Amino acid sequence: MAEGRAGAVRGGGGHVAHRLLPGAYRDSLVLMQLQRRLEELPGVEEAGAVMATAANRDLLAERDLLPPGAPPGRPDDLLVAVRAADRAAAEAALDRVEELLAIRRAGGDGSSEHRPRSLAAGLAALPEARWVLVSVPGRWAPGVARDALAAGRNVFLYSDNVPLAEEVALKAEAARRGLLVLGPDCGTAWIAGTGLGFANRVRRGRVGLVAASGTGAQAVACGLDARGEGISHGLGTGGRDLSAEVGGATALAALDLLGRDPETEAIVLVSKPPAPEVAARVLAAARRTGKPTVVWFVGAAAPARRVGELRFATGSVEAAELAVEAVRQPRAEDGAGGDRGRSDRPSRSSTSAGWMRGLFSGGTLAAEAAVGLAPFLVPLAANVAVPGVRRLDAGIKGHTILDLGADELTAGRPHPMIDPAPLVERLREAAADPETRLLLFDVVLGDGAHADPAGRIAPCLEEALAAARAEGRELAAVAVLVGAADDPQDRAAQAERLRAAGALVASSVTEAVAHAVDACPVAADDLPDPVDPAVLAAPLSAVNVGLETFHDAVRAQGAAAVHVDWRPPAGGDERLARILERARRKDRAS
């Protein structure tokens, strides 16, 4: 304490005093506990304990704990301020700062151990560590994460306020090395039964999580636990992973990894609504796992209750329920259920381009199809208003859905459910376009509708499909047939007529969506190299850099961990730190 600078003034309602402890970096949790302990001392009204950044000094000043003229410190100086009844009480409290910091460690279970002071030293102390847990301030986190990757370790990156460009670069580096970066801003993960960050003590089991959301993952995990199921592994991605910029780098790697993991029988994917093109790629990756996958995009309209092996949930409870259902029900398509672990990794040239052309006489059927296909077929445009679907314009490139019953198309003519002529005409046009890969249309039966819509549509369809075959083009047709068994048109005969003409006949939009998604696969030409499955091997061992509680929690769960007594590089001097960092990068590159 001898080297601490100090000051004291009257401020607020009492006597204010502060001390600066140079180079005494502590994490925010330690500081919170110090602050609380100071406030319990006799005569102390309020206390603050922060690292002496400009922003933190402003916060103290706002609370009247720091006079404007107080001497500046460096970012890794510890700044402690108290307001007390009188000067003696304030000084007495500040005199006890080091003692209070020491008390704090008594609860920890590694307090008496030797503490490495660098990541390298930490890894030397626990060479089998496959993971590095990083929770230092965001300004310094990418540097630590980069060092961890360079050392061949996977990274759990709790820190927030990491620049987006750093996230992209870190994830690209991880992909090159076949490693995982969970985060930044990853609150929660479970690896081989051990929780990282904020994690509940849930049973180990057969459901894998991929979550761009910390408390979302916790809620689902607790829901599974309450229903008697557990987590194989839970891989956080960080909240920005499914943005257009990051492109779902971690989610794609994690889905691929869980697809190959023999312990994982079903997957739950949680995120806020992804960027459209990322949603399409991530859902395609989920389908490639071949495992039942529950998708909970918080706040997005579900495209359907179920599309193939994908189930869409609207909340954490439902996500857990659907996952439980998926692992407990034998799947019809399995022989003996033995190939559930198989992951179809498509060859890089297995998909070809082509657009879906949706033509509907029913407005709600068009809207339901747009809602259902929007996350899968990107870009999608429609002349029905559906959130996330572009407005259909002339000359648009992409998948399209046209409601032929829209006011602007029916002026002066009967509704297309009465007269299918406009549908037939546009089907012919769409089929002739070499870029069309799928024709999707509806046929609505019942009183009021045309007496034989299939009979009107089928000849044109037969001809179009034959022409495409003759040209060697892939062209498929899916019809949504809405009708009751007793409808005057004879539903069974209508279905048969459409099938004979070459269409797949679906009895609902949901069923048609599943066919359409199969017919228009997402290109898989830029898949990263797979992550080494060893990352998921038990037992977990980790080197922790940052919040000490995360180290303590890993130990408390019986896993191996070493805590690094980390300090900001260059004493927190950002300019100097940048120079050092550049020098190290050059070093590494040479």
Place this chain on the structure above:
Amino acid sequence: MAEGRAGAVRGGGGHVAHRLLPGAYRDSLVLMQLQRRLEELPGVEEAGAVMATAANRDLLAERDLLPPGAPPGRPDDLLVAVRAADRAAAEAALDRVEELLAIRRAGGDGSSEHRPRSLAAGLAALPEARWVLVSVPGRWAPGVARDALAAGRNVFLYSDNVPLAEEVALKAEAARRGLLVLGPDCGTAWIAGTGLGFANRVRRGRVGLVAASGTGAQAVACGLDARGEGISHGLGTGGRDLSAEVGGATALAALDLLGRDPETEAIVLVSKPPAPEVAARVLAAARRTGKPTVVWFVGAAAPARRVGELRFATGSVEAAELAVEAVRQPRAEDGAGGDRGRSDRPSRSSTSAGWMRGLFSGGTLAAEAAVGLAPFLVPLAANVAVPGVRRLDAGIKGHTILDLGADELTAGRPHPMIDPAPLVERLREAAADPETRLLLFDVVLGDGAHADPAGRIAPCLEEALAAARAEGRELAAVAVLVGAADDPQDRAAQAERLRAAGALVASSVTEAVAHAVDACPVAADDLPDPVDPAVLAAPLSAVNVGLETFHDAVRAQGAAAVHVDWRPPAGGDERLARILERARRKDRAS
């Protein structure tokens, strides 16, 4: 045909000729059939048959079927044009127009009957008719509908292009008279087993539909039929009914009516996403029915899988499945299931104002709560990005959700899951506000989180609830407790501590949403007078004004119907029609 004006020119690829038949109004379906029959005649290349409005004349001109100099007609003149190989073929075709119009009726089953020429005459011919079906052009439809209401009849209004102000006025008039207006732009309804408009032949049953969507209702009805269930009644509302302008007038009346209908055991409500304030009122009306109600807002994110007796579906198949499940499963809360038909109509002063204050440490929990509450608690603002939820601003009036872990609130301090101090502080503030009616907050357990969050929160909560009681204020508290049984904090003890302090403890956001919706009822101070249940009585009888096929279909289903041989008033002269209309209104008022 003697009075028909005619013309002939060379145009397009052949000889073009046309005829004008004054005062020969026909509906679009008849015109389509005439056109098709003309095109089957020898030498005819293309034909057009339209009412001679300016817009229709333009359409013919675009198809090169009408030279620019052709003489104008009046809107109720029938204009027929053909392009044929030569002049003789064109004239021969036009000579057969009346004959072809006559052939058409041979298929109808009322062709030889006397046809009333006005709605009044139609009603005189079928005085027991409770319904008038209106499908005349939108320009004339409100007048016919108004006459029907004035005669004490309910209206099925198929016509589109009816001005919004007319819709509002018609529905207000219907409410005053205890009648229903289904539409405008209502494609589909089922009344007491008879389908109106575009309707499938589905079995009669115990599921009621309220649908702002025609093909949506058809898809759900067919889904129910395929699963062995049927429709009690299906009430279309028109696509704009749930807009802010119309305010759900028909949907609210229909829900109330089906709530009181003894044949209806469950309800399916279909619409595109309503205006937020309308969604809240319509969902409140659905809850008041006391019957299981499946809600399918096409393209909206479901707030949860289930909230009380409301179930949210993502597609037509799921809507049908959920309705089947609802009618087949005995409800736990029923004694012998006997009071399923009861509808709680709240007294007009049963609700008091007050806001929900949501305070969350988990970002995804905050988002899930915002998604879940958005359709119920209006207006709702939050500092998490959720579609349809306003951004939280200082001084905002309404329900609010605050994510305390948001970056802007955690700078320089530990995450609120580690240190619940910010939650405690804001709970105290919110509870002290006399406008607060409900406190909603989360408590997240597990490694990494605070060792005793309930212990930190409970004292403040106890105090706040006691203070509100002392002031005679309604104040409730709901806690979302996310934790596993083995979490270090002891979940059961944490729940008990919160309960002892006066909170309802929910184990998920979905459960909390249900509590919150109960605690913050929507004001029901502007309910319309109930509709007379006689509207749903069997057998259906109706007077049809407009598309003759709708009359034929009603007859084909065995119900009573009379078709009115309707002509536009004042020979289609809009100015004269307006003068006549004003005179009639004065007449009626005096």
